[in-house]
Ligand SMILES: Nc1ncnc2c1ncn2[C@@H]1O[C@H](COP(=O)(O)OP(=O)(O)OP(=O)(O)O)[C@@H](O)[C@H]1O
Protein backbone atom coordinates (compact mmCIF):
# COMPACT_ATOMS: atom_id res chain seq x y z
CA UNK A 622 0.00 0.00 0.00
CA UNK A 623 2.78 2.26 1.04
CA UNK A 624 4.53 1.34 -2.22
CA UNK A 625 1.67 2.59 -4.28
CA UNK A 626 1.81 5.91 -2.55
CA UNK A 627 3.38 8.88 -4.26
CA UNK A 628 6.40 10.39 -2.52
CA UNK A 629 4.04 13.10 -1.36
CA UNK A 630 1.99 10.55 0.56
CA UNK A 631 -0.99 10.97 -1.72
CA UNK A 632 -2.55 7.86 -3.27
CA UNK A 633 -1.71 7.44 -6.99
CA UNK A 634 -5.21 8.50 -7.92
CA UNK A 635 -4.22 12.05 -7.14
CA UNK A 636 -1.06 11.81 -9.23
CA UNK A 637 2.24 13.38 -8.41
CA UNK A 638 2.26 16.76 -6.75
CA UNK A 639 4.04 18.20 -9.78
CA UNK A 640 1.18 17.18 -12.09
CA UNK A 641 -1.40 18.54 -9.67
CA UNK A 642 0.50 21.77 -9.62
CA UNK A 643 0.72 21.85 -13.40
CA UNK A 644 -3.00 21.00 -13.59
CA UNK A 645 -3.62 23.87 -11.19
CA UNK A 646 -1.52 26.21 -13.28
CA UNK A 647 -3.34 25.03 -16.42
CA UNK A 648 -6.65 25.82 -14.78
CA UNK A 649 -5.11 29.13 -13.72
CA UNK A 650 -3.94 30.00 -17.21
CA UNK A 651 -7.33 28.86 -18.53
CA UNK A 652 -8.90 31.40 -16.23
CA UNK A 653 -6.44 34.02 -17.38
CA UNK A 654 -7.17 33.12 -21.00
CA UNK A 655 -10.94 33.21 -20.31
CA UNK A 656 -10.51 36.58 -18.65
CA UNK A 657 -8.58 37.83 -21.69
CA UNK A 658 -11.31 36.64 -24.08
CA UNK A 659 -13.93 38.38 -21.94
CA UNK A 660 -11.89 41.58 -21.80
CA UNK A 661 -11.43 41.55 -25.59
CA UNK A 662 -15.15 41.01 -26.18
CA UNK A 663 -15.91 43.86 -23.78
CA UNK A 664 -13.47 46.16 -25.56
CA UNK A 665 -15.10 45.31 -28.89
CA UNK A 666 -18.60 46.02 -27.57
CA UNK A 667 -17.42 49.37 -26.18
CA UNK A 668 -15.73 50.27 -29.50
CA UNK A 669 -18.85 49.28 -31.46
CA UNK A 670 -21.03 51.46 -29.22
CA UNK A 671 -19.15 54.54 -30.54
CA UNK A 672 -19.17 56.53 -27.31
CA UNK A 673 -17.96 60.10 -27.83
CA UNK A 674 -15.64 59.76 -24.81
CA UNK A 675 -15.19 57.04 -22.23
CA UNK A 676 -16.81 58.32 -19.05
CA UNK A 677 -17.65 56.26 -16.01
CA UNK A 678 -19.21 56.90 -12.63
CA UNK A 679 -15.75 56.93 -11.03
CA UNK A 680 -15.15 60.37 -12.48
CA UNK A 681 -18.65 61.67 -11.76
CA UNK A 682 -19.00 64.02 -8.80
CA UNK A 683 -22.51 63.39 -7.49
CA UNK A 684 -22.04 66.16 -4.93
CA UNK A 685 -21.95 68.67 -7.80
CA UNK A 686 -25.56 67.86 -8.65
CA UNK A 687 -27.46 67.12 -5.42
CA UNK A 688 -30.82 67.08 -7.23
CA UNK A 689 -29.80 63.94 -9.12
CA UNK A 690 -30.99 60.69 -7.53
CA UNK A 691 -27.64 58.92 -7.03
CA UNK A 692 -29.26 55.73 -5.76
CA UNK A 693 -31.38 55.49 -8.90
CA UNK A 694 -28.29 55.92 -11.09
CA UNK A 695 -26.41 53.22 -9.18
CA UNK A 696 -29.38 50.89 -9.46
CA UNK A 697 -29.53 51.44 -13.23
CA UNK A 698 -25.88 50.43 -13.61
CA UNK A 699 -26.97 46.90 -12.58
CA UNK A 700 -28.84 46.69 -15.88
CA UNK A 701 -32.19 45.20 -14.77
CA UNK A 702 -33.94 47.79 -16.92
CA UNK A 703 -32.36 46.18 -19.99
CA UNK A 704 -33.89 42.80 -19.21
CA UNK A 705 -37.26 44.50 -18.65
CA UNK A 706 -36.85 46.49 -21.91
CA UNK A 707 -37.45 49.71 -19.99
CA UNK A 708 -36.33 53.13 -21.12
CA UNK A 709 -34.39 55.91 -19.43
CA UNK A 710 -34.80 59.64 -19.94
CA UNK A 711 -32.22 62.05 -18.60
CA UNK A 712 -33.61 65.54 -18.58
CA UNK A 713 -32.05 68.79 -17.49
CA UNK A 714 -30.25 71.93 -18.57
CA UNK A 715 -27.01 72.04 -20.48
CA UNK A 716 -23.72 70.95 -18.90
CA UNK A 717 -25.26 69.05 -15.98
CA UNK A 718 -23.79 65.63 -16.81
CA UNK A 719 -26.52 63.92 -18.87
CA UNK A 720 -24.16 62.71 -21.60
CA UNK A 721 -21.60 61.67 -18.97
CA UNK A 722 -24.14 59.48 -17.15
CA UNK A 723 -25.56 58.11 -20.42
CA UNK A 724 -22.05 56.96 -21.45
CA UNK A 725 -21.40 55.52 -17.99
CA UNK A 726 -24.63 53.50 -18.19
CA UNK A 727 -23.79 52.45 -21.74
CA UNK A 728 -20.34 51.21 -20.69
CA UNK A 729 -21.89 49.35 -17.73
CA UNK A 730 -24.27 47.65 -20.19
CA UNK A 731 -21.36 46.71 -22.52
CA UNK A 732 -19.62 45.15 -19.52
CA UNK A 733 -22.72 43.05 -18.92
CA UNK A 734 -22.45 41.69 -22.45
CA UNK A 735 -25.11 43.94 -23.98
CA UNK A 736 -25.09 45.42 -27.45
CA UNK A 737 -25.12 49.19 -27.18
CA UNK A 738 -25.06 52.05 -29.66
CA UNK A 739 -24.55 55.70 -28.75
CA UNK A 740 -25.63 58.41 -31.18
CA UNK A 741 -27.06 61.89 -31.14
CA UNK A 742 -30.65 62.24 -32.32
CA UNK A 743 -29.51 64.41 -35.24
CA UNK A 744 -26.74 61.92 -36.10
CA UNK A 745 -29.16 59.00 -36.18
CA UNK A 746 -31.60 60.94 -38.34
CA UNK A 747 -28.81 61.69 -40.81
CA UNK A 748 -27.89 58.02 -40.88
CA UNK A 749 -31.52 57.03 -41.45
CA UNK A 750 -31.99 59.56 -44.25
CA UNK A 751 -28.76 58.43 -45.92
CA UNK A 752 -29.75 54.78 -45.60
CA UNK A 753 -33.15 55.54 -47.09
CA UNK A 754 -31.54 57.29 -50.07
CA UNK A 755 -29.28 54.27 -50.59
CA UNK A 756 -32.17 51.80 -50.29
CA UNK A 757 -30.74 50.15 -47.17
CA UNK A 758 -33.10 51.59 -44.59
CA UNK A 759 -34.60 48.28 -43.54
CA UNK A 760 -31.11 46.81 -43.06
CA UNK A 761 -30.19 49.70 -40.76
CA UNK A 762 -33.49 49.37 -38.91
CA UNK A 763 -32.86 45.66 -38.38
CA UNK A 764 -29.38 46.39 -37.02
CA UNK A 765 -30.79 48.99 -34.64
CA UNK A 766 -33.49 46.59 -33.50
CA UNK A 767 -30.85 44.05 -32.46
CA UNK A 768 -29.34 46.47 -29.94
CA UNK A 769 -30.05 45.95 -26.27
CA UNK A 770 -29.61 49.68 -25.67
CA UNK A 771 -29.91 52.58 -28.06
CA UNK A 772 -28.61 55.83 -26.54
CA UNK A 773 -30.08 58.87 -28.19
CA UNK A 774 -28.24 61.95 -27.02
CA UNK A 775 -29.34 65.57 -27.42
CA UNK A 776 -33.01 65.28 -28.27
CA UNK A 777 -34.16 68.86 -28.52
CA UNK A 778 -30.99 70.62 -29.62
CA UNK A 779 -32.25 71.05 -33.17
CA UNK A 780 -35.75 70.63 -34.57
CA UNK A 781 -36.13 67.66 -36.92
CA UNK A 782 -37.32 67.80 -40.50
CA UNK A 783 -40.67 66.09 -41.14
CA UNK A 784 -38.94 63.10 -42.76
CA UNK A 785 -36.35 62.99 -39.98
CA UNK A 786 -39.01 63.03 -37.26
CA UNK A 787 -40.97 60.27 -38.99
CA UNK A 788 -37.90 58.06 -39.45
CA UNK A 789 -36.87 58.50 -35.83
CA UNK A 790 -40.43 57.84 -34.73
CA UNK A 791 -40.32 54.60 -36.76
CA UNK A 792 -37.15 53.40 -35.01
CA UNK A 793 -38.44 54.25 -31.54
CA UNK A 794 -41.84 52.67 -32.19
CA UNK A 795 -40.20 49.46 -33.39
CA UNK A 796 -38.11 49.27 -30.24
CA UNK A 797 -41.13 49.73 -27.98
CA UNK A 798 -41.12 46.82 -25.47
CA UNK A 799 -38.41 45.09 -27.57
CA UNK A 800 -35.29 46.96 -26.45
CA UNK A 801 -34.29 49.83 -24.22
CA UNK A 802 -33.78 53.41 -25.31
CA UNK A 803 -31.91 56.02 -23.28
CA UNK A 804 -32.71 59.59 -24.25
CA UNK A 805 -30.98 62.72 -23.03
CA UNK A 806 -32.78 66.02 -23.47
CA UNK A 807 -32.75 69.57 -22.22
CA UNK A 808 -36.45 69.99 -23.03
CA UNK A 809 -39.44 69.30 -20.83
CA UNK A 810 -41.98 66.98 -22.47
CA UNK A 811 -44.37 69.84 -23.23
CA UNK A 812 -41.78 71.27 -25.63
CA UNK A 813 -41.11 68.06 -27.56
CA UNK A 814 -43.73 68.92 -30.17
CA UNK A 815 -41.54 71.86 -31.22
CA UNK A 816 -38.75 69.38 -32.05
CA UNK A 817 -40.83 66.67 -33.68
CA UNK A 818 -43.09 69.18 -35.36
CA UNK A 819 -46.29 67.16 -35.12
CA UNK A 820 -48.41 67.03 -31.95
CA UNK A 821 -50.02 63.67 -32.73
CA UNK A 822 -46.73 61.95 -33.55
CA UNK A 823 -45.05 63.48 -30.47
CA UNK A 824 -47.92 62.35 -28.25
CA UNK A 825 -47.72 58.79 -29.59
CA UNK A 826 -43.94 58.77 -29.20
CA UNK A 827 -43.94 60.09 -25.63
CA UNK A 828 -46.68 57.65 -24.70
CA UNK A 829 -44.49 54.70 -25.78
CA UNK A 830 -41.20 56.13 -24.50
CA UNK A 831 -42.50 56.96 -21.04
CA UNK A 832 -44.71 53.89 -20.60
CA UNK A 833 -41.98 51.88 -18.82
CA UNK A 834 -39.39 54.50 -18.10
CA UNK A 835 -36.92 55.75 -15.51
CA UNK A 836 -36.77 59.52 -15.55
CA UNK A 837 -33.74 61.17 -13.98
CA UNK A 838 -33.79 64.91 -13.48
CA UNK A 839 -30.55 66.84 -13.71
CA UNK A 840 -31.49 70.12 -12.12
CA UNK A 841 -28.46 72.26 -11.39
CA UNK A 842 -25.81 74.56 -12.74
CA UNK A 843 -23.62 73.69 -15.69
CA UNK A 844 -20.57 71.70 -14.58
CA UNK A 845 -18.75 73.00 -17.66
CA UNK A 846 -19.45 76.57 -16.59
CA UNK A 847 -18.44 75.91 -12.97
CA UNK A 848 -15.26 74.18 -14.14
CA UNK A 849 -14.29 77.06 -16.41
CA UNK A 850 -14.89 79.51 -13.55
CA UNK A 851 -12.67 77.37 -11.31
CA UNK A 852 -9.95 77.35 -13.97
CA UNK A 853 -10.12 81.13 -14.35
CA UNK A 854 -9.92 81.58 -10.56
CA UNK A 855 -6.91 79.26 -10.47
CA UNK A 856 -5.20 81.18 -13.30
CA UNK A 857 -5.58 84.41 -11.31
CA UNK A 858 -3.76 83.00 -8.28
N1 LIG B 1 -21.17 65.92 -11.73
C1 LIG B 1 -20.14 65.83 -12.57
N2 LIG B 1 -18.96 65.30 -12.16
C2 LIG B 1 -17.91 65.26 -13.00
N3 LIG B 1 -17.92 65.70 -14.26
C3 LIG B 1 -19.06 66.23 -14.72
C4 LIG B 1 -20.22 66.32 -13.91
N4 LIG B 1 -21.21 66.89 -14.62
C5 LIG B 1 -20.69 67.12 -15.82
N5 LIG B 1 -19.40 66.75 -15.88
C6 LIG B 1 -18.49 66.93 -17.01
O1 LIG B 1 -18.81 68.20 -17.58
C7 LIG B 1 -18.87 68.13 -18.98
C8 LIG B 1 -20.29 68.42 -19.47
O2 LIG B 1 -21.14 67.34 -19.07
P1 LIG B 1 -22.14 66.63 -20.08
O3 LIG B 1 -21.60 66.76 -21.47
O4 LIG B 1 -22.43 65.28 -19.59
O5 LIG B 1 -23.40 67.58 -19.90
P2 LIG B 1 -24.83 67.52 -20.62
O6 LIG B 1 -25.85 67.56 -19.55
O7 LIG B 1 -24.84 66.36 -21.55
O8 LIG B 1 -24.85 68.88 -21.41
P3 LIG B 1 -25.60 69.23 -22.80
O9 LIG B 1 -27.07 69.30 -22.48
O10 LIG B 1 -25.04 70.58 -23.18
O11 LIG B 1 -25.27 68.16 -23.78
C9 LIG B 1 -18.36 66.75 -19.36
O12 LIG B 1 -16.98 66.82 -19.56
C10 LIG B 1 -18.68 65.92 -18.12
O13 LIG B 1 -17.79 64.82 -17.99
Ligand SMILES: [Mg+2]
Pocket residue numbers: 719720721774775805
Ligand atom coordinates in the same frame (compact mmCIF):
# COMPACT_ATOMS: atom_id res chain seq x y z
MG1 LIG C 1 -24.88 66.25 -23.60
